Each structure stands twice: as C-alpha cells, then as structure tokens.
Amino acid sequence: GALPIIDILKEEIKRQGLEETVSVVGTGCQGFCEKGPTLVIEPQHILYTRVTKEDVEEIVSQELIKGERVERLLLIDQTTQKPVSLMSDINFFSKQHRIVLHNCGVIDPQKITDYTERDGYKGIQKALKEMSPEEVMEEVKKSGLRGRGGAGFPTGLKWGFCRQTPSDKKYIICNADEGDPGAFMDRSVLEGDPHSVIEGMLIGAYAIGADEGYVYCRAEYPLAIKHLEIAIKQAEEAGYLGDNILGSSFNFRLNVFAGAGAFVCGEETALMASIEGKRGMPRVRPPFPAVSGLWGKPTNINNVETWSNIPHILRNGAEWYTQFGTEKSKGTKIFALTGKVNNTGLVEVPMGTTLREIIFDIGDGIQGGKKFKAVQIGGPSGGCLPEDMLDLAVDYDTLTQAGAMVGSGGLVIMDETTCMVDIARYFLNFSKKESCGKCTPCREGTTRMYEILDRITKGEGKEEDLDTLENLAYTIKETSLCGLGQFAPSPILATLKYFRHEYEAHIHDHK
Ligand code: SF4
Incomplete structure (x- = not known):
C-alpha cells in the first residue's frame, strides 16, 4: 500500500509549498512488515506506522516535517493506541544491530549516489588501491564470516579453494534462489540495497581471480531483479563493472539469471545446471564447484546475505567485524x-x-x-x-x-493452538513436492513418510507408525544425494523429539 501514498505525499508537500525543503524518498523494506506501510521522517527518525492516504495531510502539516522540534505527534498506533514515536524508542529497532540491513529502508535503491553517499563502493576502492587479492582473502578469513545460506561454511576458506584452482576462467555466483517458506531476507536486501551485493561480489571476484559473475534470482522476485538490473547498469556507467575497474587491471562482468522457482535450484550444482540451460538437478560431488563448476570452470557460490557482508568487512576491517557474534559464529x-x-x-x-x-x-x-x-x-x-x-x-x-x-x-x-504433527506434515509436503526425483530415498521416502503423517493426522495412525517414521527418516538422511533429501526429515525428527506426545495423542485418541 506504500506506492499510492508516495504519490499523495508528493502532491501534499507541493500543495503546502514545501517541495524546496522536503523530499520524498521511496526506500526498500524497513523490516517492520507488520506495521506497514511505514513512513519515517528524517533526520529526526520519527516513525509512522500503518499510514493511510487520509493521514498524509496531517503528517505534512506538522512542524516536524519542517525540521523543527517535535512537540506533538498526532498519529496513534492503531494496535497499541500509543502515540507514534522515535524509532529508537521502539524495541523492534533499538534491539537490532544492522550491518547488512544498514541501507535497507534508508536509501533509494534505484540511485547509486544514495549508496555511495553512505560509503558505498569504498570497500572495493580500498581492495583495489591498497590490498593484494591474498590480503583481501586473509581479511575475510580473519573476520570469521560463515556462509549465510544455511551450511555456515567459512567464507574465506571457501574462496581459497576456488582461488587455488588454476584456470584461465573462473566464475562467482550469488545464490538468490531463496525458497524456504517464511524466508524473505535475500529478497529484501536485493530490493532495498542491491549495490551492496554487487560490491561484495566485486571484492570476492578480485580475491578469487574471477572475471565474470551471475546472480541467480528466482523469477518470483521481479522487484529484486528490476532493482538489481538498474544497479548493474549504474555500476557499469560509474566504472565499477567492466574492464579496468577504477583504473586497475581488474575486469569483472555481472549477469542476472532468473530461476524458474524450483527449491532444489538453491543447491549449488543444481543451480549451475540451471544456468547452463539444463534441468536443475543436483549432481554427485566431487568434483566440487571450486574445481569444476559453471561450464566446467572453477566457481565460487555464496548467498545474498554473505556477499552483502563483505563490503562492511573490507571498509571497517576484520577486527571490527569480530566484535559481533559468538566465538565460532561472528557477525x-x-x-x-x-x-x-x-x-x-x-x-x-x-x-x-x-x-x-x-x-x-x-x-x-x-x-x-x-x-x-x-x-x-x-x-x-x-x-x-x-x-x-x-x-x-x-x-x-x-x-x-x-x-x-x-x-x-x-x-x-x-x-498453543498449533498441532505439531500438522506442522511436520506441512514442511514434509513441501520437501516432497520439491524433490527433483533423481534419487530413490528422497523421491520415494518423502512420499511414504507423508502418507504415514497424513494417516496419523486423520486419526488413522497405528502403533508401529512412529518407529517406521524414525527408521525412514534416518535412512533418507543418510542416503539422499543432496541437502534437500538429507534434511527433509529434520522437522519430523525434531517434532518426534520434542512433541512425541502429540503424535501419540493422535494415534491413541484416534483424532
Ligand atoms: Fe533430487 Fe531429493 Fe535426490 Fe536431492 S535428495 S537429488 S532433491 S531426489
């Protein structure tokens, strides 16, 4: 609902003769989805939530929009019935620490100048002017950054494998095939701060020795793709992408590839097959992508959030980064x-x-x-x-x-009203549908497990069902080819561990 409000806001600002002093910036997501559309008045950091068209005239009429001290806030939060207040007073914002989301909801993602005004592209400038590729790699290793896509593998170490493989051509890929139900982190970063991903990839390509990259983004994210394409064009025009970047001998080109929405294409080898125009199916490893990846060339893949951390690490140093997080999970x-x-x-x-x-x-x-x-x-x-x-x-x-x-x-x-067996069935149904069918344990096993779970939730479960479920779960985990199958039984194993009584209640009470 934000877009129509932006238009009305601009009109109202003009009507009140404020267009010289007040500008309206359309930003990416501020994260407070529950309370959208949100509107922030800067530099005071005043937040208005659930803004409607009818609120606009009143907001513009207040002194605060003219940069004066806030004496009164007329809008009331419709849930809490409290006056809308400073962002720093709200737990939702004050208890967070934003590094990757630093620009989201603040800058206009369609303007490269908004990004550079907040130190954007300083990381790649520092890398190219002051550091060798090995030093960049060391800095990322020292930061302790681990891949944010799921497995948590140390990023610097992963880059090192690809760098060490001799080849005339290397690729880097950004995995933006975010497909988990309930996950929208990558989408938000790409929509709200696409240049941070481009800069992270530039730094990675320089360290690894790659001259071409792909962002593999699911087609269901059209705004993310649009903002990314705009950002790539602007970065090319500004000399951050292309040949002899910033006057150096470093060349890098970036392409966007829209995936068709298969969950399994988040798996590295399936993702690369998809870019190559083949059916998106995982393959046996080794060879690992760092040795033989896209079109048989050494390839390094990280996800959106991982790439987006990199410019901050380069700009501020690994030591700064290690102050956040735990001993083994930094940032x-x-x-x-x-x-x-x-x-x-x-x-x-x-x-x-x-x-x-x-x-x-x-x-x-x-x-x-x-x-x-x-x-x-x-x-x-x-x-x-x-x-x-x-x-x-x-x-x-x-x-x-x-x-x-x-x-x-x-x-x-x-x-308290949620049935945990239903939840396990829901997630298993997702994995069953998304199974690519290449290997038997995942293709057949998830279907058999689903049948048992479905029977239990209908009150038709049998005493021996829980043992069969557990046996199947461990077999599928051990024998599936890729992560989709290997982790598909996890929701069942976890619910059996912590909520077994709910399964038993379904079986014994027949409901
Ligand atoms: Fe395909 Fe499942 Fe086998 Fe992965 S585990 S290759 S998704 S059938």
Missing part, C-alpha cells in the same frame, strides 16, 4: 519473523542473541496473548524447538546440536 544474522508473533518482519541481530530476545523483545511476543509453543528454524530443512529452548543462543553450532539449524534464517512462530 550478525538476518531473520524473517513470521507466524503467530506480534511483530512479523525482518530483523538483524548479532549471532548469539537468544530466541527469547528475538521473539519476545523484538517480535513483541505472541499474537492475541496466547502461549508460545514452538519455533521452526531453518525452513523445511530445519527443526522445531520448544519453549524450554527459548534461552538458546542462536548460532550455527548451538542450533545444530539442538536438532535445528540457522538455515537461511526463517523463524516461524507457533502458539
């Missing part, structure tokens, strides 16, 4: 908060923040005053965690030990 992580939480939206917090802080302080607790029951972390490959794990610090290793995973960062919150 921040973006989470998409969805489900039965009051503040659905996009949040960025230091690694090691507890689930309780994310869900109750930033997310403002459960809708309708209901009781928290569980949180699904990591989408269909992750797991559900119960209430007694709310004080768990969110980092790669802690979550894996608990039977979940950071994954791409989707957090789906469930309240």
Whole structure:
C-alpha cells in the first residue's frame, strides 16, 4: 500500500509549498512488515506506522516535517493506541544491530549516489588501491564470516579453494534462489540495497581471480531483479563493472539469471545446471564447484546475505567485524519473523542473541496473548524447538546440536493452538513436492513418510507408525544425494523429539 501514498505525499508537500525543503524518498523494506506501510521522517527518525492516504495531510502539516522540534505527534498506533514515536524508542529497532540491513529502508535503491553517499563502493576502492587479492582473502578469513545460506561454511576458506584452482576462467555466483517458506531476507536486501551485493561480489571476484559473475534470482522476485538490473547498469556507467575497474587491471562482468522457482535450484550444482540451460538437478560431488563448476570452470557460490557482508568487512576491517557474534559464529544474522508473533518482519541481530530476545523483545511476543509453543528454524530443512529452548543462543553450532539449524534464517512462530504433527506434515509436503526425483530415498521416502503423517493426522495412525517414521527418516538422511533429501526429515525428527506426545495423542485418541 506504500506506492499510492508516495504519490499523495508528493502532491501534499507541493500543495503546502514545501517541495524546496522536503523530499520524498521511496526506500526498500524497513523490516517492520507488520506495521506497514511505514513512513519515517528524517533526520529526526520519527516513525509512522500503518499510514493511510487520509493521514498524509496531517503528517505534512506538522512542524516536524519542517525540521523543527517535535512537540506533538498526532498519529496513534492503531494496535497499541500509543502515540507514534522515535524509532529508537521502539524495541523492534533499538534491539537490532544492522550491518547488512544498514541501507535497507534508508536509501533509494534505484540511485547509486544514495549508496555511495553512505560509503558505498569504498570497500572495493580500498581492495583495489591498497590490498593484494591474498590480503583481501586473509581479511575475510580473519573476520570469521560463515556462509549465510544455511551450511555456515567459512567464507574465506571457501574462496581459497576456488582461488587455488588454476584456470584461465573462473566464475562467482550469488545464490538468490531463496525458497524456504517464511524466508524473505535475500529478497529484501536485493530490493532495498542491491549495490551492496554487487560490491561484495566485486571484492570476492578480485580475491578469487574471477572475471565474470551471475546472480541467480528466482523469477518470483521481479522487484529484486528490476532493482538489481538498474544497479548493474549504474555500476557499469560509474566504472565499477567492466574492464579496468577504477583504473586497475581488474575486469569483472555481472549477469542476472532468473530461476524458474524450483527449491532444489538453491543447491549449488543444481543451480549451475540451471544456468547452463539444463534441468536443475543436483549432481554427485566431487568434483566440487571450486574445481569444476559453471561450464566446467572453477566457481565460487555464496548467498545474498554473505556477499552483502563483505563490503562492511573490507571498509571497517576484520577486527571490527569480530566484535559481533559468538566465538565460532561472528557477525550478525538476518531473520524473517513470521507466524503467530506480534511483530512479523525482518530483523538483524548479532549471532548469539537468544530466541527469547528475538521473539519476545523484538517480535513483541505472541499474537492475541496466547502461549508460545514452538519455533521452526531453518525452513523445511530445519527443526522445531520448544519453549524450554527459548534461552538458546542462536548460532550455527548451538542450533545444530539442538536438532535445528540457522538455515537461511526463517523463524516461524507457533502458539498453543498449533498441532505439531500438522506442522511436520506441512514442511514434509513441501520437501516432497520439491524433490527433483533423481534419487530413490528422497523421491520415494518423502512420499511414504507423508502418507504415514497424513494417516496419523486423520486419526488413522497405528502403533508401529512412529518407529517406521524414525527408521525412514534416518535412512533418507543418510542416503539422499543432496541437502534437500538429507534434511527433509529434520522437522519430523525434531517434532518426534520434542512433541512425541502429540503424535501419540493422535494415534491413541484416534483424532
Ligand atoms: Fe533430487 Fe531429493 Fe535426490 Fe536431492 S535428495 S537429488 S532433491 S531426489
């Protein structure tokens, strides 16, 4: 609903004779999705939530928009019935630490000057003027950055594998095939700050020795693709992409490839097959992409959030970056908060923040005053965690030990009315539908598991079903070819571990 309001706002500013002093900037997502459309008055950081067309005249009439001191705020938050206030007074913003989302909701993503005014492209300038590719690689290694796409593999180490492979041609790829239900971090970064991804890739290409890159973005994200294409064109015109970048001998070209929406194309080898024009199916590794990737050439793949961290690390140094996060998981992580939480939206917090802080302080607790029951972390490959794990610090290793995973960062919150067997069935159904069918354990196994779960939720479960489910789950995990199959049973295993009584109730009470 924001776009029509922008037009009305511009008209009203003109009508009140303020067009010389006040400008309207259309930005990307501010993250406060629950309260949209939002409007922020800068430089005071005054936030208006759920703005309607009818509010516009009143907002423009206030002193605050003319840059004067705020004495009165006339708008009332429709949920809390409190006056709308400073962004810094709102837990949703004040408890976050934004590195990757630093520009989202602040700059106009369609203007390269908005990006450069906030130190954009300073990272690549520093790399090209002051550092060798090896030094850039070392800096990223020292930062402790781990891949934000799910597996959490150390980024600098991954780059090193590709750099070490001798070849006349190397590629780098940005994986923007975000497909988890409830996840929209990558979309928001591409829509709201596309230049940060381009700059991250430039720095990576320089360190690795690649001269061409692809952003593989799902076609369901048309605005992300549009903003990216505009940003690439502007970067080319400004001399950040192309030959002899910033007067150096470094050349780099960037292409956008729209994927057709298959979840499995988020897997590296399937993604590359898709770019090559083949059916998007994973293949056996080795060879790993760093040795033989796109069109048989050494290739490095990172996701949107990982690339977007890189300019900040180069600009501010690895030491600065390591102050955020835990010993083994450095930096921040973006989470998409969805489900039965009051503040659905996009949040960025230091690694090691507890689930309780994310869900109750930033997310403002459960809708309708209901009781928290569980949180699904990591989408269909992750797991559900119960209430007694709310004080768990969110980092790669802690979550894996608990039977979940950071994954791409989707957090789906469930309240006391949610049936956990239904949830397991929902996520398994997703994996079953998205299975590419190449290997038997995943193709057949997920279907058989789904049949059992469906039977249980209909009150037709049998005593032996839970053992069969567990056996199937471990077999599929051990024997599937790619991550989709290997992690498809995770929601079932986690719910069986923490909510077994709900399965038993379905079976014994026949409902
Ligand atoms: Fe395809 Fe599933 Fe096998 Fe992966 S595990 S290759 S998605 S059938």
